[in-house]
Amino acid sequence: MLQSHLFTKTRKETPKDEVSKNALLLIQAGFIHKEMAGVYSYLPLGLRVFNKICNIIREEVEAIGGQEVFLTVFQDKAVWEKTGRWSDELVDNWFKTESKYGGQQYGLGFTHEEPLTALVKDYVQSYRDLPIAIYQIQTKFRDEKRPKSGVMRGREFVMKDLYSFSRTEEEHNIFYEKAKQAYTNIFKRVGLGDKTHLTFSSGGTFSKYSHEFQTESESGEDIIYVDTKSGLAVNKEVLNDEVLKDLGLSRDALIEKKAVEVGNIFSLGTRFSEPFELVYSDEKGEKKPVIMGSYGIGPGRVMGVVVETLSDDKGIIWPASITPFHVHLLRLGDKKEVVEASEKTITLLEQAGIEVLYDDRDVSAGEKFADSDLLGIPARFVISDRMVAEGKIEVKMRKDGVVTTIDNSSLSLEYLNQLKDL
């Protein structure tokens, strides 16, 4: 990709109407664009990161049997009245709208338990139809009283929401554990593994606990207590002696941390299957309620947390798994030999399946370096007069700043492949 053609631009100054690190950097580097408070558009760079996060989620969710669907944003009032959740008293963050012709009311989905349960009822009647796990990656709308922290808490945001439908408690628990593992894998793969803790939180009506995935961050709104030994954590909301005893944790070993909730898994029991009469016939022809669970991750929030957690004072630092490009190749000067060497290297890289952002712009070296640091692509290649004369390429790693020079002719496939997996 030619940087001169890339639809976006870095800014020298940070926007004045943002304070949070994630929004400051993502806007300054040209990944996102602010539309309104709590509402952000994705530009090409941001979308590439976003899509990579979504694809990692897809891989892990499908590995445990999830099947992707795409439900509607518009919500049917009648469906939500079945659980009572159409009510503005019960749900305070609905956005609702109506047709200016018939006056028909629509809700803009803030979650999708109701419509999906209603939908599944049309397709599940027998024990043979179960278990199933259905997920989507979909825009949600929540009328937050106060959007804040950049992309971390918006009025419009995308969420991966997965719902499981099981025949029995035991079957549900098996899936629940798989989901827990899948989530652990996801956060590890996007580069948040070290700082993300499986956290016990309140469970609601149908189970004692739910589990949150909380990433340590000063920008977080939650307080968690991390057990230094196991890495498990307890949300402050549920921390008491009984809980500690339950979990076999000692108060002395806990460390208080601020954290961001990046994922959450929840046993729903029959909370939704009952009002919708979602039942199946078992082997004996007896009707039984379906046991449900729900599992959410916000890919945009994940992107924000990665920026919060991994950036430095020069800019963003992307993990290779979700970087918009694997390599940022800076061409210094426009001498014929330099251009040729650059293009040759790009061909080689792209043949190895490496995504390259090629800074072909006619701007000063300093500006290219500064932009490169800001954008945060993990490996920076520099091809200049000096390098070409020596038959070399300079490689600098964004993460630790380590600079090496490699022989132009020795770009082995092995070497290149590791750039995709740093």
Add this chain to the structure above:
RNA sequence: CGGGGCAUGGUGUAACGGCUAACAUAUUCGCUUUGGGAGCGAACGAUUCUGGGUUCGAAUCCCAGUGCCCCGACCA
């Protein structure tokens, strides 16, 4: 939703109630330059958030609205 703050070219800022609203950056053109946001010259770019009011005169003072940020409350 309660409290506080802010609103000026695309972006970031300046301007005692008083000249043609200034500077930087970005953008465009020319020349020079190419290893850490380069230099010189020129050009483009604003209904000072909106609506009222005070005043001979308002970016500036007052009122209302809107938007944005922060603190708090809230957060399946």
